[in-house]
Amino acid sequence: MGFSFFASRAAARFLEAPEPPPRKKKVVVLGTGWAGTSFLKNLDSSRYEVKVISPRNYFAFTPLLPSVTCGTVEARSVVEPIRRMFEKKGKDVAYYEAECLKIDPTKKAVHCRSAVGTNLDGNGDFMLDYDYLVVALGAAVNTFNTPGVMEHCHFLKEVEDAQKIRKSVIDCFERASIPNISEEEKRKILHFVIIGGGPTGVEFAAELHDFLVEDLVKLYPAIEQFVKITIIQSGEHILNTFDQRIAVFAESKFQRDGIELSTGFRVIKVSDDSITVKCKSSGVETLVPYGMAIWSAGIGTRPVITDFMNQVGQGKRRALATNEWLRVPECDSVYAIGDCSSISQRKIMEDISTIFKVADKDNSGTLTLKEINDVLEDICIRYPQVELYMKSMHMVDIADLIKGGLGDSHKESMVVNIEEFKKAMCHVDSQVKTVPATAQVAAQQGYYLADCFNKKDHCTEHPEGPLRLTGSGEGHHNFRPFRYKHLGQFAPLGGEQAAAELPGDWVSMGHSTQWLWYSVYASKQVSWRTRVLVVSDWTRRFIFGRDSSR
Ligand code: FAD
Ligand code: MG
Ligand code: MG
Ligand code: MG
Ligand code: MG
Structure with missing residues (x-):
């Protein structure tokens, strides 16, 4: 009797108590590259419970990675710690230094593994559930299953790659300086081969050439004559995503610089001291002896993305497909941005x-x-x-x-x-145009998606939007689909020269463009700290040259 009296009193008091605020929706973000950080910077983190997963606790300013390979800019200058980024922006975000191993869209959860060593007694694995998942995992290198590439080539994708390349270039010079090495051997050791004539390969070749002529030849005068740089490109021209005028300018500059261009050749195998190339027109195979090779021939899909694509029935695709609102159409709460995804424009x-x-x-x-x-x-x-x-x-x-x-x-x-x-x-x-896999696209997509998330409540309440023709049943997305705005692109070509393609069919090339490049890349730095570091690295290089120690 008494019991029920108290129970009903308690129930009454409970009913009187103010309703607890609705649970914040959980947003899990995978990746802290261009797309992930751009999303997080623009997201109103007070509206959501935000968790971020990435095995690297920093953001890397990838356009300056080629400069890191030769010490023009120091590695520390192109990275910004993730926690610092959130703290500066006053973001209420939880970050875990971990790798996502698997996305489970049916349970709405991601499986993760700590990236901070193994002293966690097997407790390094954990699961996070989400209401919304933002996949921003970027792309992996793609060797097109060419034998020997994984074992013998350098890549230029991460900060560590750039540091390894820097060390390896100096290694080659020191190795070729050892007495008793035959001329033929010296030529081999000092043959730097770049596979892939896209923007990254070209910029690296230019950077390496500058390093050689501005710094190394003074330090290694005895072996200068044996140095050679070759770019192997399967297409007929390098920089084929750029305006033809830029490709022509770059090719003639490289010719003057003595950088060899082997266009129309495909690499079919790499061994520890030679690269087998096949001429695409004649089918003839040749062996190219080399000292150091850099593979920069394309990007591929990360295993965790491939696995997810198989789960949602996108197994035959190269990148995760989203609709024009950047949502994976097969799941109602998974979004994908940046290099890991591609938009399929409705016909x-x-x-x-x-x-x-x-x-x-x-x-x-x-x-x-x-x-x-x-x-x-x-x-x-x-x-x-x-x-x-x-x-x-x-x-x-x-x-x-x-x-x-x-x-x-x-x-x-x-x-x-x-x-x-x-x-x-x-x-x-x-x-229908596909958007390229660039930092520019990734950043714009991150920004756009955060905007959608910030307005989600409003849009759910006002489902009647300006778009009557959506045709995709994108209920709460009553605003515009993502639209990429191309702001132009640069190709630094070495010797204080660059080429730029600007909006409105504008092409500019030469020394003044390099100054434009300096100012644009200084202004694009994500913080004043990295901006100061980068500019002082450039200044140091102008005055003292690059540091050639390892
Ligand atoms: P990324 O920036 O690669 O970020 C991916 C993130 O996911 C990283 O934080 C990574 O640590 C994390 N991650 C990876 N695996 C996992 C996992 N399993 N679990 C959790 N997190 C994971 N673009 C331009 O527009 N202009 C340029 O000048 C330019 N120059 C470039 C130069 C180089 C050398 C390179 C490599 C790229 C360049 N790009 C440039 C391209 C640009 O860097 C990419 O398009 C851009 O980084 C894509 O952004 P993203 O966020 O999709 O991927
Ligand atoms: Mg990212
Ligand atoms: Mg990045
Ligand atoms: Mg993309
Ligand atoms: Mg009519």
Whole structure:
């Protein structure tokens, strides 16, 4: 009797007590590279319970890694500690120095293993559950299963790689300086081979060449004549993601510098002292003796991503596919950004009938020019390829595009039926562009996704957004899909020269561009600390040259 009296009193008091605040949603972020840190910096961390996993407790400013390989910039100057980054920004974030081994989308959890040694008595493994998962694991090196590459080549992906390269370059010079070494042997030891003529390979070649001519030849005058740098590129040109003018400029500068370009060759095997290359046109194989080889021929998928892709039915793809809102379509709460993912842009032809119906407000079965114009903005947001197509065909407005399907007719009185509308749009999807795997893209995606997360509540409450044509059922995402804004790209070419491709088909090359490069990269530093370090490294190099000790 008494018991029930107290129980009901307790229940009453409990009911009176203010409702506990709703549990914060858990966000787990995998990776602290360009994409992960950009997301975290922009995320309103008070709205979520945020946990971050990465085996490296720092962010690395990758564009300066080639400079680290030759000591132009010190390794310490290009990294920023993760905890410091959060503290400075006042972020309420938990960080664990660990590696994610497996993503389990059905249990909504990630399996992790501590990266801090093994003295944890097997307690180094742990699981974290999430409400939202942000996958920003970056890419792995890709050897295309070429035999010997893993064992004998250097890579240039992480800070440690750059430090190893620096040590190894000096090793080669010291080895070639030992007495009793034949000339042939010296030539072999001092042959530096770069496999892959993309931006990283090219920049490294330029950096190495500067190091040789500005510093090492003075220190090793007896062996200067034996040094050689070769770039092996399977395509016909180096820097083939850049404007052709830049590729031509870079090739002629390298020719003057004596850097050998072997274009049209594929590496088929690497042994401890030679590289087997095959000429793509003649099929003839040749052995290239080398002292040091750097593989920079492409990026691949990390095992944990491959495993996740298999689980969600994306097994046949090279990168994790997301929709235009950066969500993995097979899971309702997993997002992927940066090099580990790629956006699959929806084709307009898949939705053409829906678009027609939405546009045809008066249900007449035909569209007038006005009806089309009324939805055009939404169409261009949802299907950027429409705008790109019109631009590429020099079309001024949508009437030009429709006329393409209609033949000759008057713009104002134009009326199209569904078949004509389809015909007009059928080539548009050929303009779908994939975004490149760059820091610029990764950072913009991180920023965009954090913005989505910050506005999530608002969007759930106001599901009626500006986009009536989403066609993907992205309920709470009533704002614009991610759109990459290309701000240009640089290719430092050595000898205080650089090439730059700027928005608006602008190309600039030479010494002044190198100064532009210095100022852009100084301003892009993530903190004043690294900015001061980088600029003082550059100054030190100008005055005293590079440090050639190991
Ligand atoms: P990353 O920056 O690689 O970050 C991946 C993160 O995931 C890292 O923190 C890593 O430690 C972590 N991680 C890895 N495995 C696990 C795991 N199992 N569990 C948890 N965490 C994990 N781009 C440009 O735009 N301009 C340039 O000039 C430029 N120069 C470059 C030069 C070099 C030498 C290199 C290598 C790249 C360069 N890039 C440049 C490309 C750019 O660095 C990448 O596009 C960018 O780093 C991609 O960002 P991300 O966050 O996807 O991956
Ligand atoms: Mg990242
Ligand atoms: Mg990075
Ligand atoms: Mg990507
Ligand atoms: Mg109509």
